[in-house]
Amino acid sequence: MVKMHGRCNLACRYCYLYEGPDRSWRERPAAAPPGVLERTATRIGEHAAAHGTRALSLVLHGGEPLLAGVDTLARFTGLVRDRVPDDCTVHATVQTNATLLTERRLAVLARNGIRVGISLDGGLAGHNTARTDHAGRPSWPAAARGARLIAERRPEAYAGILTVVDPATDPVELYESLLALRPPALDLLLPHGNWSARPPHREGPGTPYGDWLCAVFDRWWRAGRRETRVRLFEECVALLLGLPAATESLGLAPFDAVVVETDGSIEQVDSLKSCYEGAARTGLDVFRNSFDQALSHPGVAARQAGAASLAACCRACPLLAVCGGGHYAHRYRAGHGFANPSVYCADLQRFIRHVARRLTEAVPAVPADPVAPAVPVDPAVPAASEGDVP
Structure with a gap:
């Protein structure tokens, strides 16, 4: 640029x-x-x-x-x-x-x-x-x-x-x-x-x-x-x-x-x-x-280190492969640097799970032993709330 x-x-x-x-x-x-x-x-x-x-x-x-x-x-x-x-x-x-x-x-x-x-x-x-x-x-x-x-x-x-x-x-x-x-x-x-x-x-x-x-x-x-x-x-x-x-x-x-x-x-x-x-x-x-x-x-x-540079709660999140911690600048917190979830964490979870549900609805049922998707798409999995992040 x-x-x-x-x-x-x-x-x-x-x-x-x-x-x-x-x-x-x-x-x-x-x-x-x-x-x-x-x-x-x-x-x-x-x-x-x-x-x-x-x-x-x-x-x-x-x-x-x-x-x-x-x-x-x-x-x-x-x-x-x-x-x-x-x-x-x-x-x-x-x-x-x-x-x-x-x-x-x-x-x-x-x-x-x-x-x-x-x-x-x-x-x-x-x-x-x-x-x-x-x-x-x-x-x-x-x-x-x-x-x-x-x-x-x-x-x-x-x-x-x-x-x-x-x-x-x-x-x-x-x-x-x-x-x-x-x-x-x-x-x-x-x-x-x-x-x-x-x-x-x-x-x-x-x-x-x-x-x-x-x-x-x-x-x-x-x-x-x-x-x-x-x-x-x-x-x-x-x-x-x-x-x-x-x-x-x-x-x-x-x-x-x-x-x-x-x-x-x-x-x-x-x-x-x-x-x-x-x-x-x-x-x-x-x-x-x-x-x-x-x-x-x-x-x-730091921006090329992948999951290693993310907060512990991000590394443990089932949506990690898709979310990736969100935009780097959105993780900043004064005094704590960038090793935090995104300030949009709850919004990203809401969006990603919604897209996953739409994909699940669009894909026909698969036979036994399907290949696991990249992230869980079960809508019953609870999303993080505002209180779960810093």
Whole structure:
């Protein structure tokens, strides 16, 4: 993940990056200078060659990366492709709020093989009231125009939509509003919160986030994949079936992403910045250090240790193989680090068990001596309550 621009043209009221505890973005250049981009491309090429990498994901990020200019995004992507071995495919994506998309910019991105992922709170103006510009004006008209433009004119470059779950919204209405924007895929993310900074609606009992996800899952499950892919749902189903799956929110697969900031610093992923000042810092940079050195950093290594890095109650949980302890940043508790269950533990159990029940209902009865599923799917197994976790 490369930070092409460290500022944003929006001022979303809930933004963990600019409104959260970490203020390191203020000390860095707004846009990544040519020297940083040049050196980053070289480091990516070195790493791909050293490990015989056949494919890698290059995410052009921000802030709002389109503030760097689409020609800069195209040049940098071309530089990376030139530096990796000939048999290594670079899958490039730009993650944008869509407000700056125009026909020309989309044409440049598509021509250079850069797919476009869009971040929205939903597919209606009312879902996006917290997403305003720095003058307090709503971003929805421009964002909706950009989303419709790519769906209509450049569907081959459309990567999908990323949406953060909000239990205050009607789940099915929000899902169907996003379908109207014709995304090939959706990614549903839980808001970044932890035990010391609880996410919204997570102060009391109940499982508001789990309930929301279950409602959307049922709507998606009935329709099938002909509507759109939902990464969280597909990964959960795969993990329940014992298949390999990789997502930051579920499973035990080692996490394999790092961030290059606009000043060339190599950091862990931005989500850690929602925990405390400096949580993502490694002390490394592309001028002095390789990505192999980043892999050996204690913070990165902890995220590749699988179950060994989890709390004892997580390791003993029958849902471990699917849940994987949840998102790393959501486990943080001041004074206790990350060796805790997710602040969304009860919500995740609610969601995973619900998906397991739907799978059980869909699969015909098997003969004697069946192969055991990846996790118990018996709905009678009690779920953890809020009081069972720290």
